[in-house]
Amino acid sequence: MRPLYLEDSYLKEFDATVAKADGKFIILDNTAFYPNGGGQPNDTGVIKRGDGAEFRVVFAIKKDGNVSHEVDSEGLGEGDRVHCVIDWPRRYALMRMHTAAHILSAIMNRETGALITGNQLGERESRIDFSLETLDRKKIAGYVRKANDAVAAAIDVKHYYMATEEAMKIEGVVKLAKALPPSVNELHIMEIAGIDRQADGGTHVANTKEVGIIELLKIENKGKNNRRIYYALK
Secondary structure (H helix, E strand, O other), X not given: OEEHHHHOOOOOEEXXXXXXXXXOEEEEOEEOOOOEEOOEOOOOEEEEEOOXXXXXXXXXXXXXXXEEEEEOOOOOOXXXXXXXXXXXXXXXXXXXXXXXXXXXXXXXXHXXXXXXXXXXXXXXXXXXXXXXXXXXXXXXXXXXXXXXXXXXXXXXXXXXEEEHXXXXXOOOOOOEXXXXXXXXXXXXXXXEOOOXXXXXXXXXOOEHHXXXXXXXXXXXXXXXXXXXXXXXXX
């Protein structure tokens, strides 16, 4: 299964063949539907068969090395040639949110050493949990301003693969608390020059200027050494 969403985050439509069908659960030979994971929700959209029948993708998740697509009705069968269309407004909103999360997390890590303890992206509002001992609202607001300076700098967002052994030598390549080195031969790297460089399997915008403006909504205490930041984009 080729993860087209990693090859081109801007791919809105693609053709595929149904590799396996089990009722409403479909596996394609390649897919641009992002599977739910890493705090980024799955893509939704439509799978269209040649005879005009349409099946709405309501959920997608990675399973046994493939992406399983749950559709709203049965009818697709192994070998069917299909044309797939991503719900682009939803995908693009999540791309912007994801890139914003990386920029904000990188600034927080650089300024405080904080690691990410949890996150959840949304189309209108997102949140990130950080391993911070104290909640200083004034300082956090300052970190958000620095994140917006990085956004305004219009830096290209690059993607490439690296051998895992080499990638793990990069300081900060994994910013998730308690994360273990993945047991794969190579890692997909997302890089914003001078800001962030880390292993990542999600979708992003091509340039930081597409993020817009990061708006700090609220900050919460979520237990010992855990602070939650909510943000939106304008």
